[in-house]
Amino acid sequence: MEEQILRRHDRPAPRYTSYPTAPHFTPSVEAACYRAWLEAFDAALPLSLYFHIPFCDSLCWFCGCNTTVVRRYEPVANYLRRLEREIESVARILGGQRRISHIHFGGGSPSLLAPEDWRRLFGLIQSAFAIAADAEIAVEIDPRDLPEENVAALAEVGINRASFGVQDFDAEVQKSINRIQPFDMTRRMVDAFRAHGVEKLNIDLMYGLPKQSRAGIADSAAQVVSLAPDRVALFGYAHVPWFKPHQKLIAEDALPDADERLGQFLDAAGLFEKAGYQWIGLDHFARPEDGLARALADGLLRRNFQGYTDDAAGVLIGFGASAISSLPQGYIQNAARTPAYNSAIDAHGLAAERGIALSAEDILRRRIIESLMCRLSVDLPAICEDSDFSAASFAAELGELETLRRDGLVEIAGGRIDVTASGRPLLRIVCAAFDSYLRTEVARHSRAI
């Protein structure tokens, strides 16, 4: 019954890793604007850095990331020279060595960088910025056949969190997504990182993949638990072949239906909770002693482009193709395709191409959406207190949530909205009520569950 109710409300919605979301960025905000925003940045505030490495050794058919498959290392090496130039340009504009609290290498598969390139890249980052002694430095790892010397190099340069892509351990599912990665291969990699002193580990699992079943995902989840990662992300497969044409390689008739998807999600979530993980926001799970669980308890959990974070820095500088920076004035994204990124860096040292300047209303709506995504609740009168808006101005949004309230998926009292335990899978739909850009929406999103 409950599943029927959830399905009735299920519809496409953004994942809200930013607000406004990337489809609403425009070319009117570009490199000159980025330069001005960086120049105005308060030198006392800490920064986070994100580096995008858009290369992989092979293509997973489900992949929604911005990446390309490379057979030779040369395009990677060429790209790294541009990344170095971008770091130098940004550091020069910022002036002085800015304090860094958090660094994330995402992709693609940053793990394919050669050991000497990790050393060189880190040498440059360390000369351009002052990395805090307790900074978290995380890297996304494709665990398939990573040589021991690469693991050693990552540990040597100071990586202290590794995030492994797994998706599912079932051999049939792996075949149907073109990603062969037996459990032992992943276990060996987990052991290798731990042996080199990288102890904070994350694992990505997915549900809604072709040939996945509730029983199968429960097995995969149990295998993940046996590896004892600190965090697990449980992503719903976003099937968007109109945006990622290679997803047409996925057999649509082998995709689980809406009921099955929801069952897979709830089964795996229940299993992680039973194993002692705390459910964080929409789709993350963390051991109680992990930073995400502690941030949730302390009311300090944040949402950013990597999902959920305990990083307190209010400013994120993105480097590399398609990377997005989040500054007090707004969001700005680099050219998405690698050739365009390389040419822009060669021409001006920066590759910012589109973005959005935030209005006071955007900032308020962003706070509301972030509160819902992180804490599953928002207190409208409290959040409106230091703004020019009143809670009463959100009457239409509350009206939109009325059907969810009637179905017991949210509770609304005195301007406070609480998403109930059964409403949690529809968190994105609750947030969407506060997204004023959806009314002029051109982008097509993946389904909420």
Ligand SMILES: C[S@@+](CC[C@H](N)C(=O)[O-])C[C@H]1O[C@@H](n2cnc3c(N)ncnc32)[C@H](O)[C@@H]1O
């Ligand atoms: C950059 S990859 C992780 C590192 C590495 N490339 C790997 O796959 O092992 C980021 C994660 O995004 C998730 N992902 C990729 N495509 C997705 C899609 N279409 N829908 C939902 N999640 C997706 C996967 O869980 C994947 O592990």
Ligand code: SF4
């Ligand atoms: S899921 Fe990871 S390894 Fe697979 S293609 Fe995407 S980025 Fe590359």
